[in-house]
Amino acid sequence: MTSSTIAFHPAVNLRELVARRVPGYSLEAPFYTSPAVFDADMEHIFSKHWIYVGVSVDVPEPGDYMTVQLGQQPILIVRDDDNEIRAFHNVCRHRGSRLCAEDKGTVGNLVCPYHQWTYDLSGKLIFADHMQEGFDLSHHSLKSVHLRNMAGLLFICLADEPPADFDAMAEVMTPYIAPHQIDNTKVAVQVDIIEQGNWKLTLENNRECYHCTGNHPELTVSLFAYSYGFAPKEETAEGLRQYEEMVADRHQHWESCGLPSTEVERLSDVSGFRTMRMPLDRSGESQTLDTNAACKKLLADFKDASIGGLSFWTQPNSWHHFMADHIVTFSVIPLSADTTLVRTKWLVHKDAVEGVDYDVKNLTAVWNATNDQDRRLVEESHHGAKSKAYQPGPYSPFTETLVEKFSDWYIRRLGAGLE
Known part of the structure; x- marks a missing residue:
């Protein structure tokens, strides 16, 4: 089956691709290379699920806004005068001009640059000059987008009826995330990378650490070998037992301090997610x-920096690492079948002073290096998927189980959309 065939018959052939997916194996090449599959991904995955887009402190004060582009849909996120964060389609109700073109900014009201139609921060149209007598401003408010703020992590959904299980995820995750007090942080650094590869390759790469030992020397400094890319063997059984005992002991201690730590995995849910607080190696x-x-001023009211790293993954587009001194948060936004935006933010305490409490180079060194290494891996995988020699390969049952769970989630959600 070729990409051109899919382009002519997307509905029939997409269903065939979904139906013949073999569990335990990577996806067929068109899932990574076909523009028709990309269009289906944007319609059935990124337009119907909760998508992570940023943090509450991206818009810290009333009038602050940020913009996000999901496929052809420009989205505006703004904090209103009541300190509520809202999301709208970034489209004027007059003739469709984008209201805000910059990534971030501050406004008093939202004024269309084309004909100056003006909206307040709640999205209500409050001024439209040269319209007929009796023109009803109230019928032309901005179109809202569903937004949920989960302990400072912002998710949007473009569907008319968004997945209701977000509430279940928020109920579980809020106690894990809230102690790190995102609202009392600031974005110290944001780095955007454009990967020349399909977004699913980015997510698959993130969902395993089989590749970490040979590719991520900076990242693995702080990771225990038994916590990633590990296939149990008889000669390593004792080391694994000791590691598991240490994890259990640390979890008991952290939870006694009010830090939920035990693993929760619900990757098969519509709003799939997974979390766990893991010990960090060496000084930890x-x-x-x-x-x-990396930051002398710890987050929240933490007194001890050795609280491990809380990891949180969401389907389909984010992962996050929470530590005592800083937070690193990642979002993945597809741009085309062949290009993907990976956005990384480093958060520190809002009162931390650059050059005094933290050094940007030290703060970002591990993940800047890791992101660049992962970019290269994703791009090489994308090149390979375009080869006529490519065929789906088997996942490791020890180190790639989360890749299989992502692929299974994706196939089931795409299949549900096609039906």
């Missing part, structure tokens, strides 16, 4: 080159 304070805290 942070994901840095020396594993010491």
Whole structure:
């Protein structure tokens, strides 16, 4: 089956592709290379599920806004005068011009640059000059987008009826995330990378650490070998037992301090997610080159920097790492079948002073290196998927189980959309 065939008969052939997917194996090449599959991904995955887009402190004050582009849909996120964060389609109700073109900014009201139609921060049209007598401003408010703020993590959904199970995820995850107090942080650094590869390859790469030992020397400094890319063998059984005992002991201690830590995995839910707080190796304070805290001013009211790293993954487009001194949060936004935006934010305490409490180079060193290494891996995989020699390969039953769970989730959700 070729990409051109899919383009002519997308509905029939997409269903065939979904139906013949073999569990335990990577996806067929068109899932990574076909523009028709990309269009289906945007329609059935990114337009119907909760998509992580940023943090509450991206818009810290009333009038602050940020913009996000999901496929052809420009979205505007703004904090209103009542300190509520809202999301709208970034489209004027007059003749469709984008209201805000910048990634971030601050406004008093939302004024269309074309004909100056003006909206307040709640989305209500409050001024439209040169319209007929009796023109009803109230019938032309901005079109809202569903937004949920989960302990400072912002998710939007473009569907008329968004998945209701977000509430279940929020109920579980809020106690895990809230102690890190995102609302009392600031975005110290944001780095955007454009990967020349399909978004699913980015997610698959993130969902395993089979590749970490040979590719991520900076990241693995703070990770225990038994916590990633590990296939149990008889000669390593004792080391694994000791690691598991240490994890159980740390979890008991952290939970006694009010930090939920035990693993929760619901990757097959419509709003799939997974979380766990894991010990960090060596000094055990942070994901840095020396594993010491990158920021002297710890988050929230933490007194001890050695609280491990809380990891949180969501389907289909995010992962996050929460430590005592800083937070690293990642979002994946598809741009085309062949290009993907990976956006990384580093958050520190809002009162931390650059050059005094933290050094940007040290704060970002591990994940800047890791992101660049992952970009190369994704791009090489994308090149390979375009080869006529490519065929789906088997996942490791020890180190790629989460890749299979992502692929299974994706196939089931795409299939549900096609039906």
